[in-house]
Amino acid sequence: MKVQFLPLLLLVLLLSGCSATAPMQQGTPSTPTSLSLSVLTPDRGEVRYRPEPIIGQLVLATTIGQDEAPQDEVGTLPGNTRQVYLVVRATDLPAGARLSAVWLRGASEIGRSERQLVDAAAGPRWIALPLQLKTPLTGGEYSVRLYLNDRFIDSLVFTVGGQRGTTDEQMTLVFATERPSGTEPIEAQSVFPQGTKQVVAILANAPVDGSGDYWSRWMVDGRVLTEIGPDDLTLAFVRTFTLQRNEPLPPGHYTVQIFVDQQEIAQGSFTVTGATPTPELGQATVEDARIVRAIDPGTGMPVGARIQEVQAPARIYLAMLVRDIQPKDELRVVWERAEIPVSQQLLSGLTLPLNWISLPFDLPAEHGAPVTYRVTVWLNGHQTFQATVVVQPGA
Numbered sequence: 001m002k003v004q005f006l007p008l009l010l011l012v013l014l015l016s017g018c019s020a021t022a023p024m025q026q027g028t029p030s031t032p033t034s035l036s037l038s039v040l041t042p043d044r045g046e047v048r049y050r051p052e053p054i055i056g057q058l059v060l061a062t063t064i065g066q067d068e069a070p071q072d073e074v075g076t077l078p079g080n081t082r083q084v085y086l087v088v089r090a091t092d093l094p095a096g097a098r099l100s101a102v103w104l105r106g107a108s109e110i111g112r113s114e115r116q117l118v119d120a121a122a123g124p125r126w127i128a129l130p131l132q133l134k135t136p137l138t139g140g141e142y143s144v145r146l147y148l149n150d151r152f153i154d155s156l157v158f159t160v161g162g163q164r165g166t167t168d169e170q171m172t173l174v175f176a177t178e179r180p181s182g183t184e185p186i187e188a189q190s191v192f193p194q195g196t197k198q199v200v201a202i203l204a205n206a207p208v209d210g211s212g213d214y215w216s217r218w219m220v221d222g223r224v225l226t227e228i229g230p231d232d233l234t235l236a237f238v239r240t241f242t243l244q245r246n247e248p249l250p251p252g253h254y255t256v257q258i259f260v261d262q263q264e265i266a267q268g269s270f271t272v273t274g275a276t277p278t279p280e281l282g283q284a285t286v287e288d289a290r291i292v293r294a295i296d297p298g299t300g301m302p303v304g305a306r307i308q309e310v311q312a313p314a315r316i317y318l319a320m321l322v323r324d325i326q327p328k329d330e331l332r333v334v335w336e337r338a339e340i341p342v343s344q345q346l347l348s349g350l351t352l353p354l355n356w357i358s359l360p361f362d363l364p365a366e367h368g369a370p371v372t373y374r375v376t377v378w379l380n381g382h383q384t385f386q387a388t389v390v391v392q393p394g395a
Contacts (some may be wrong), residue, residue, distance in 0.1 A: 053097065055091035056124070056309025056392070058146060062113040068128040081137050086113065086129045086144050089309060089392065100147040101129040102263070105140060109263055117234075121147045124309070124370070124392065134185040140268040152264060154305045154341065172204045173258060173268035179231065179240050190299055191354055194271045195248045195306045201256050203239040203266055212260035216241040220272075221252040253288070269301075271321075273354055275285070288321035289377055289385040295319055299357035309390045312363040316389065318323050318375055332378040333359055338371055 045297070061070035062077070062084055070087045077084060086101040093099075095117055113129035119189040121127070131144075137160045145155040173301035174188035179200050186202060201216060214230040231240045241258070243249070251274035259267040287374055292302040293310070295317050310316060318333060325331070331347040370392050377385040 010078060017136075024170060029151040032275050044253070045326045053093050053148065054091040054390075055146070055148060056224070056306075056307070056390070057311045058087075058154055058156055060144070060156055061085045061087050061128075066104045066357055070126070070128075070157070071215070075139065075158050076157060081160060082134075083132050085131070086146065088127045088129065088146060089124060089311070091124045091309065091390075093117055093127075095120045097121075099127060099129060100150070102145045102147065103131050104143045104145065104263070104368060105161075106265075107286060110137075110142075110201045124390075128172070136175055142176040143185055152267075173256065174202050174204065175256075175267040175268065175270045176200050179242065180235060180238060190356075192249075194251060194273050196272055198242065198244045199247055199249065199254075199270065199272075201243070201258070201268065203258055205237050205239075206239045210310055212263075214239055214241075215259050217257045217259070218243055219255045219257075220250060220376065223254075225250075225254075247317055271354070279304050283324045284326060285323045286320050286379055287323055287378055288382040289387070290319055291319050291375065291387055291389050292319055295356075295358040300358040302356070302358070304345075307389060309392065310363065311392045313365045314363050315360055316363060317358045317360055320357045320377060322352055322357055323354050325350045325355075330378075330380055334376045334378070335361060336374045336376075339374070359379060363391055366391050367368075368393060 024316045045146045046361075059073050060075065061072050062074060062081070064085055064087060065071055067146065070085070074084075074110040088099060090099075098116045099112060101113040102109060103113070111131045111133065113131055115127060115129055117127075129146075140387065141157065141159050143155055143157045146153045155291055174186060175192075175196060176189060177189055177196070177200065179193070180186050180202060180291065186204075188202075192199060202276060215227060216229075217227045218225045226243065228241055228243065231242055233239070241256070249272050251272045252271065253271050255267065255269045257264050289307045290302055291308075292304055293314075293316060294303040295301060296303055302317070320331075324329070329348065329350070331350075333345045333347075334341060335343040343361070347357070361375075370390050372388050372390055374386065374388045
């Protein structure tokens with residue numbers, strides 16, 4: 001099965017031809033709701049509901065207020081910086097929850113900030129994780145990774161003493177069927193056909209010093225499949241990790257994490273498809289959909305974790321993994337603000353065997369109380385996906 005990706009230019013042309021209603025009048029903001037988990041109480045046999053923790057916006061700041069809210073939002077720090085904060089917007093964190101910020105330059109950890117909540121954070125609140133250094137940060141590119149109870153949530157990249165480095169200075173994790181030769185361009189893939197027996201994870205622009213033990217963890221549909229070490233080093237600044245089996249790899253969504261010692265330095269994902277019948281009208285499906293802050297401009301794949309809360313104004317994306325889309329199939333995306341429709345987008349005339357489609361949506365500035373936006377995806381008149389995002393007013 002030959003899989004083709006929808007180029008960014010084609011997506012832009014499609015969007016420009018989509019029918020979309022103009023934004024409608026906004027209604028009264030509604031009270032935001034959060035997801036719940038059912039918890040069985042053994043002694044009484046009753047079901048209670050415990051709100052699910054929500055990690056919303058991540059902000060890098062140099063100053064914070066008494067409520068720990070960021071007083072600024074920065075992406076570049078001066079060279080004499082000795083203190084910086086990762087400020088997290090969180091909701092429904094239980095007492096005892098532990099937030100950790102790991103600060104990195106390349107693969108080297110330069111600091112760690114931790115906060116364990118004594119009291120539960122029922123409503124939305126800001127939580128600041130400070131980095132304090134004895135000596136100023138030197139110029140270059142840095143990153144900070146957020147963990148909740150040792151589970152990776154999201155990350156930010158920032159620079160010190162100048163503009164962000166060019167793309168070829170940043171670590172990139174891509175996937176291919178063969179190891180790179182150094183003379184031919186890497187044919188990166190994010191979707192592999194049924195029957196694939198080998199996938200190579202390629203970490204480009206790896207740290208120059210090469211210190212520490214590299215290893216990789218491969219998961220399929222959330223389950224750990226294997227952990228493997230690096231291949232023999234053949235190219236400077238490139239590390240590869242090869243997953244090879246005698247039998248075809250199981251179909252599913254794969255996530256690969258790259259570690260140096262016990263510190264995660266990169267993460268990526270790809271899909272191995274299952275058996276695909278000859279596509280006919282009515283066989284089209286939306287296999288995955290999520291709201292994210294960023295996408296890969298070349299493939300439309302979502303980048304970073306799903307979001308359930310964001311501060312406006314902001315641009316967000318609805319990323320959809322669609323299968324067997326034919327020209328007569330119709331995809332309709334409807335956005336609502338406080339249960340009032342404000343925008344809709346219609347896509348048709350497409351031929352896509354298995355592709356990501358990502359549609360941008362711009363959230364205007366909000367004032368006063370938080371507002372709940374809801375997006376619904378319809379395929380040929382049938383609802384296939386629905387999600388909400390709580391939009392917080394701007395600072």
